[in-house]
Amino acid sequence: MLSKTYKLCSWNVNGIRAVEKKGFLDWMKDAEMDVVCLQETKAQPDQLSEALLHPIGYESYWSSAVRKGYSGTAIYTKTSPILAMTSFSDALLDGEGRIVLLEYEDFFLFNVYFPNGGSGAERLAFKMKFYDRFLHEIESFRKKKPIVICGDVNTAHQPIDLAHPKANEKTSGFLPIERAWMDKLFAHGYIDTFRYLHPDEAERYSWWDMKTFARSRNIGWRIDYFIVSEELKSSIQSADIHADVMGSDHCPVTLVLGRKE
Numbered sequence: 336m337l338s339k340t341y342k343l344c345s346w347n348v349n350g351i352r353a354v355e356k357k358g359f360l361d362w363m364k365d366a367e368m369d370v371v372c373l374q375e376t377k378a379q380p381d382q383l384s385e386a387l388l389h390p391i392g393y394e395s396y397w398s399s400a401v402r403k404g405y406s407g408t409a410i411y412t413k414t415s416p417i418l419a420m421t422s423f424s425d426a427l428l429d430g431e432g433r434i435v436l437l438e439y440e441d442f443f444l445f446n447v448y449f450p451n452g453g454s455g456a457e458r459l460a461f462k463m464k465f466y467d468r469f470l471h472e473i474e475s476f477r478k479k480k481p482i483v484i485c486g487d488v489n490t491a492h493q494p495i496d497l498a499h500p501k502a503n504e505k506t507s508g509f510l511p512i513e514r515a516w517m518d519k520l521f522a523h524g525y526i527d528t529f530r531y532l533h534p535d536e537a538e539r540y541s542w543w544d545m546k547t548f549a550r551s552r553n554i555g556w557r558i559d560y561f562i563v564s565e566e567l568k569s570s571i572q573s574a575d576i577h578a579d580v581m582g583s584d585h586c587p588v589t590l591v592l593g594r595k596e
Contacts, residue, residue: 336570336594337441337567337570337592337593337594338440338441339441339593339594340572340591340592340593340594341369341370341439341441341590341591341592341593342367342368342369342370342589342591343368343369343370343372343444343483343485343561343589343590343591343592344366344368344370344371344372344587344588344589344590345371345372345373345374345446345485345486345559345560345561345587345588345589345590346371346372346373346374346559346580346583346585346586346587346588347373347374347375347448347486347487347542347559347583347584347585348373348374348375348376348582348583348585349375349377349583349584349585350375350376350377350378350583351373351376351377351378351383351387351407351409352377352378352382352383352387354582354583355384355386355387357581357582358582359582360386360387360390362580362582363390363393363411364390364391366587368589369412369413369414370410370411370412370413370414370437370444371393371410371411371412372408372409372410372411372435372444372446372485372486373408373409373410373411373446374407374408374446374447374448374486374487375406375407375448375487376397376399376406376407376408376409376432377404377405377406377407378399378404378407379399379403380397380399390411392413393411393412393413394411394412394413394415395409395410395411395412396409396410396412396416396419396421396435396437397409397421397435398421398432398433398434398435399432400430400431400432400433401430401431401432402431405431406431406432406433406448407432407448408432408433408434408435408446408447408448408486409435409446410435410437410444410446412437414439416437416438416439417438417439417440418436418437418438419435419436419437419438420434420435420436420437421434421435421436423472425468425472427461427464427465427468428465428468428469428472431450432448433447433448433449433450433465434446434447434448434469436476438480441480441481441592442480442481442482442483442563442567442592443473443476443477443479443480443481443482443483444483444485445473445482445483445484445485445486446485446486447469447484447485447486447487447488448486448487449462449465449466449469449486449487449488449489449490450462450465450489451489451507451508452489452507452508452510452513453506453507453508459507459510459512462489462507462513463512463513463516466513466516467516470516470519470520470523474523477564481563481564481566481567482525482563482564483561483562483563483564483567483590483592484525484560484561484562484563485559485560485561485562485588485590486559486560487542487558487559487585488517488558488559488560489507489508489513489558490508490509490513490514490516490517490558491503491508491509491514491556491557491558492514492517492518492527492530492557493514493530495535495537496540496556496557496558497509497540497555497556497557498538498540498549498553498554498555498556499554508556508558509556520562524564524565525562525563525564525565526562526563526564526565526567526568526571527560527562528560528561528562528563528571528574528590529557529560529561529574529575529576529588531568531571531574532571532573532574533574538553539557539576539578540553540555540556540557540576540578541555541556541557541558541559541576541578541585541586541588542555542556542557542558542559542584542585542586543555543556543584544584545584550584553578557576559576559585559586559588560588561574561588561589561590563590563592567592570592570593570594571590571591571592572591572592572593573589573590573591574588574589574590574591575588575589576588577589
């Protein structure tokens with residue numbers, strides 16, 4: 336039983352400074368989320384405005400890549416966490432600013448920007464190593480508290496999760512090896528919250544290719560997730576994808592966890 340209700344949001348913003356110019360802070364104010372997790376922030380904290388670092392009502396936690404203008408994650412939270420971590424003493428997990436972990440009373444929240452494996456065999460190998468190392472990490476934390484994972488997983492799990500599954504069977508993001516890792520994750524007792532509540536809902540995507548203007552035709556992929564350990568299954572109240580929110584090539588996804596009345 337959770338101590339309270341949590342309204343959580345995850346969004347790959349494809350550049351926090353770019354999305355700031357497109358009304359991000361107004362959107363966040365109107366969305367009234369308890370926690371907002373961002374991926375692909377592409378910035379160091381010293382490059383950001385005071386308004387982005389300290390929006391009214393929120394604390395912020397940032398993890399930046401060594402390479403400037405690349406990767407990066409952040410969490411805005413209304414409730415001060417018990418613990419905040421951006422380093423796991425592992426170069427594989429730490430070097431590209433891909434994880435922010437916050438501990439709350441009821442769970443550990445991992446905000447993750449998983450690697451893209453599309454630039455060749457070496458990068459795909461890095462992605463798969465990251466996946467396996469991450470699963471080992473969360474299983475360790477799970478011994479203490481339930482787990483919530485959100486972010487851009489960079490893999491569509493099933494054919495229902497992308498517009499053209501057949502055409503993309505040899506494309507990173509829908510390769511058998513990537514999908515098999517997601518099978519393994521769920522076999523360890525983790526739940527894809529959107530698919531749990533909407534098992535047959537098709538044409539619900541969270542990313543669209545900008546170069547081909549795919550969003551206007553809804554030719555997309557569902558690669559952004561909220562995933563919870565099964566201990567939280569009874570607390571899942573809603574999970575949604577907000578394709579109407581513009582500003583990035585991804586859209587926000589949300590999860591509400593709370594007590595059952």
